[in-house]
Amino acid sequence: MYKRSTTKLFALIVIVGSFYSITQDVNAVGHQTELDFNNQIPTDRPYMDGTVVFDSKMNGNWDIFAMDGSGNNLRQITFSPSDQRWPSLSPDGSHVAYSSNEDGFFNIVVKDMQGERQFNLTHNGSNETQPDWGPWDQMLFSSDINGNKDIFLKNIWGTPEEQGFGQSEAVPMTFTPQDETEAAFAGESHGNIFAYVTNGNIWGYNMDDFRNWAIREGGENERSPAFHPYEGIRPSREMQPQFIFLKNDQLYWSNIGxxxxxxxxxxxxxIPGEIGTVSFSQDDPCTIAFTTKQGGKIGLVNHCDPGSNAILLPDGNTNLGAGKVDYGRGSRGGFMGGMMGGGNNMMGGMRDMMGQGNKMMDDMQRQEDERMRMEQERMDEQMRMDRERMEEQDRMNQEMMERQMEADRERMEMERERTEMQMEADRERMEQERQMREEQQRMDKELMDEQMRMEQERMEQQREMMKNMDGAGGRDDFFQPEEKCFVEDEEDSRGLFGNVDIGTEIDCGMNEGFEERMKDPTTLAMLGLVVTVGATLLQMLRGN
Known part of the structure; x- marks a missing residue:
């Protein structure tokens, strides 16, 4: 900032030196310029050699139109059945940017004023509106891509959109939940500064340190900020960006703060009627272009001369239906064109600015020192916040580890208790099964015993009933009493392999035919064989 302002001061010195002789010659022929000695700014009619662009729905939908500062050469710039809104001229007046909803959403379009070429700077499927072309060829605009309206910044030249092979991202400048609209760049010496409107108040923004601040607060319906194209509206005062704005439809100026x-x-x-929008001339810092709310008329006024009347273009009676106006460079263009257009009056203002050179340098040095101090404070604060954040992160990590360890301990304890409970349940189940088996066995045994007892009782009852049956029924023919035989004498007790005691119960048919069996040759042969085998075995046992 310091280097740019110093360079500009030297340029002003050269310009003043170059035109000093011209100034003296003009004054010598008696052309006296009336000065506002409070502001030290010359009074004159509005500068009318610039180019006025505006949006209008005079043909049904909104389109972009242009005309000379004199009101002549009215021409249509865009021809589309969709709406084209909010024009903003490039610093050299060769191009115009505007918002077009030709694709269903409003996108920023850049168009050659000669109609030779145009391209979409944005194409995001959201509404990008109210573009403002900055002095360093950057574009500010409002976008609802995040829901509410925020301010975004984008380069214009050298982008993929300008070269026709892709898209690039815009940089968000604001992030609040409120709507931010009507962004406006400061003049060419402060292209890093802009203002915007939120909740009826005007805020400032410094893109060097991403800091914003409230400039105008109070909810008084403040809108349409427009910066002085060079230094300030009141150059004899503290040198800082200054802008005009509308408060309750009345025109004010303000410092940036x-x-x-x-x-x-x-x-x-x-100005006749209520003001709709305002714009500074890029050639003459005393001239302001404006629109009226009633009829959308367009006019120019010299704010440096409190007694001058506004001039309505082209003839004072035409309702152009204009919405937003921008007043760009004319055929002579640039700061030099404005100086020549203002003639000797501008020279007087420049001499006064030269008289303020030393003060401006001191002010700039103080501003630079203040900026460095604030930057150092910001860095210190950032380091402190980073340190606190790291400490807080370490504390949170430690707490998380402790909570995790405690959770693991609780989980292991619960697992152990669950295992013990399962083992105890298994033991109880096995004990119950054993008791159930024993009980089943006991019951089965009791059942069998009971069945046997009942069977015996039944058999006994049957036997008793059979004994007590009436009649004969031929029973004795089939059921004879069982015959029993005993050894009665010594002769009957002799046997083949030994004697039987007298009185021993024997088979009743045992003695019948015994003699005949002993006389049988087969029987005798068998007896002989038995004796032979027995003798052989006896010899073998003796070892002979």
């Missing part, structure tokens, strides 16, 4: 200087004043301009 450096060093807590938020000075503001109402500009006593004579």
């Amino acid at each position: 450096w060093q807590n200087n938020f000075s503001q004043e109402q500009l006593p301009v004579r």
Whole structure:
């Protein structure tokens, strides 16, 4: 910032030196310029050599139109059945940016003012509106890609969109849940500064340190900020970006708020009706273009001359249906064109600016020192926050590990208790099964005993009943009493292999035919064989 401002100061010195003789010649012929000695800015009619662009629905839908600052050469820039809104001219006046909903959503389009070429700078499936072309060829716009409207920044030249082979990402500048709209770049010396509107208030933003602050607060329906194209609206005061804005449809100017200087004043301009939007001329810092709410008329006014009247274009009576206006460079263009257009009056203002050179340098040095101090404080605060964040992260990690270990211990204890409970349940189940088996065996035995007892009782009852049956029924023919025989004398007791005691019960048919069996040759042969085998075995046992 310091180097750019110093370079500009040297450029102003060279310019003033180059035109000093011209100034003296003009004054020598008696052309006296009336000055506002409070502001040290010359009074004059509005600068009318620029290019006015605006959006209008004079043909049904919204399209972009342009005309000269004099109101001549009215021409249509876009021709589409969709809406084309919010035009913004490039710093050199060769291109215009605007929002088009030709694809269903509003996208930012960049178009050559000669109609030779155009391209979409955005194509995100969301609404990108209210573009503002900055002095360093960057674009600010409002987008609802995140739901609410935020301010985004994007380069214009050298992007894939401009070269026709892809898309690039825009950088979000704001992140609040409120809508941020109407972004406006500061002048060419402060292309890193912009203002925007949120909740009816105007905020500032510094893209060097990503810091924003409230410039105008109070909810007084403040809108349409537009920055002075060079330094300030009141150059004799503290040098910082200054802008105009509308508060309750009245025109005001304000500082950006450096060093807590938020000075503001109402500009006593004579504009018929309520103001819709405003824009600074890029060639002449005294000229403001405006639209009216009633009829969308377009006019120019010189804010440096409180007594001057506004000029409505082209003839003072035409309702152009304009929405937003931007006043860009004319055929002579640039700061030089504005100086020549203002003639000797601008030279007076420049000499006054030269008189403020030393003060400006001191102010800039103080601003640089303040910026460095704030940057150091920001870095210290960031380091402190990082350290606290790391400590907090370590503490959280330690707590998490302790909780995990405690959870593992509880889980293992629960697993052990579950295992013990399972083992105890298994033991109880096995004991119950054993008792059930024993009980079943006992019951089976009792059942068998009971069945045997009952069977015996039944048999006994049957036997008793059979004894007590009436009549004969031929029973004695089939059931004879069992015959029993005993050894009665010594002769009957002799046997083949030994004698039987007298009185021993024997088979009743045992003695019948005994003699005949002994006389049988087969029987005798068998007896002889038995005797022979027995003798042989006896010899073998003796070893002979």
